[in-house]
Amino acid sequence: MIHHLGVFASDFEASRAFYRAALAQLGIVVGYEAEGVCELWHRDADTPSLSLHSRPEDPTRGLHLAFAAPDRAAVDAFFAAALEAGGTERNAPRHWPQYRAYCAFVSDPDGNNIEAVHKDP
Numbered sequence: 416m417i418h419h420l421g422v423f424a425s426d427f428e429a430s431r432a433f434y435r436a437a438l439a440q441l442g443i444v445v446g447y448e449a450e451g452v453c454e455l456w457h458r459d460a461d462t463p464s465l466s467l468h469s470r471p472e473d474p475t476r477g478l479h480l481a482f483a484a485p486d487r488a489a490v491d492a493f494f495a496a497a498l499e500a501g502g503t504e505r506n507a508p509r510h511w512p513q514y515r516a517y518c519a520f521v522s523d524p525d526g527n528n529i530e531a532v533h534k535d536p
Contacts, residue, residue: 482530
């Protein structure tokens with residue numbers, strides 16, 4: 416359904432560090448980089464992907480973006496890495512019965528709500 420999603424960063428270096436660290440815990444790696452652009456995707460497939468762009472004058476704000484995690488440990492690792500890389504805690508990892516999932520929520524450097532989610536079997 417979704418091929419890629421673009422996010423515009425006010426501070427590209429801070430956002431790149433945040434996304435690289437947090438998403439690496441979910442098996443998402445940098446697939447392509449150029450001046451002011453960073454494409455992240457799964458190791459074994461280039462779609463769907465997240466395209467991060469430098470745009471200090473008009474950053475993305477108000478976005479809620481959720482990434483699938485292979486297990487609860489990956490959600491925990493995502494959360495720790497995101498905070499270490501400059502993210503801000505929204506909700507620490509826990510089970511959300513209403514979603515039938517184990518999730519963690521952090522804010523990226525521009526305040527977007529970034530989530531790692533592992534659905535119950």
